[in-house]
Amino acid sequence: MHSGELIGVHTTLPHHEVLRLLCAATGHHSVELQLGVELTPDQVGTFDSLVARRLDNEPLQYLEGTVPFGSIEVAVDSRVLIPRPETEYLFELVVTMVAEPLVIVDLCTGSGNLALALKAQFPDAVVHASDLSPEAVAVARSNADRAGLEINVAHGNLFDPIPPSVKGQVDLLVSNPPYLAEREYADLPPDVRKEPRVALVAGPHGDEVVRGIAGQIGDWMAPGGVYAIEVSEFHAQAVVDAFTDVGGTVVQDLTGRDRYVMGRLPVE
Secondary structure, three states, X not given: XXXXXXXXXXXXXXXXXXXXXXXXXXXXXXXXXXXXXXXXXXHHHHHHHHHHHHHXXXXXXXXXXXXXXXXXXXXXXXXXXXXXXXXXHHHHHHHOOOOOOOXXXXXXXXXXXXXXXXXXXXXXXXXXXXXXXXXXXXXXXXXXXXXXXXXXXXXXXOOOOOOHHHOOOEEEEEXXXXXXXXXXXXXXXXXXXXXXXXXXXXXXXXXXXXXXXXXXXXXXXXXXXEEEEEOOOOOHHHHHHHHHHHOOEEEEOOOOOEEEEEEEOXXX
């Protein structure tokens, strides 16, 4: 079958999604496919399977298998949250705030996107990452191998698996933790609810994980250290008070929403 014919047949999905799925199924660039490529029966079958899964609300990024993030690309599947533009902007913000961090910590690492992008940016840094989900830890470790970047990924809750030897030594701490309240989960789009619930929902109020970080962050940060945590736009002003001792302020994302709590510890 000719790619042009196939693109025209599928009107149940947006045109850009059809093209992206056809790229994933065939390995061809979208420009080639629109100009016209003869497809094998196997490629057509793979494409039809991807379309059926997308119509069942499986996220497009899971079907494509990878997501670009900073200077790297990470594999994603149903075991991990899909990296969002808001998190990539957090990465862009922090790299302008630190020069040569020696110790970096990423809590709730998921696919490892932040930890790996920061390791690529600061190759001399020692990077520690943790996640409560053993499945996410496996994905992050696989992505580290895929990128050829050495980071330490450990299974456990927040700081629990981070080596005690780095207490008071962390130059940069980042996190995109779960920050939705349980009541908010039901209102999410169907494809977002295909992502791991544990990576989305923090608890009844939505601020439980963020406040858990705030309760310990002062013990781990080095003098002059920078931290940046992605939070819910609905909770940012409410949780920033928990970071008073470490100079927390609310920072907006590119759409003008309150999205991050960030701070720099004083230099002693």
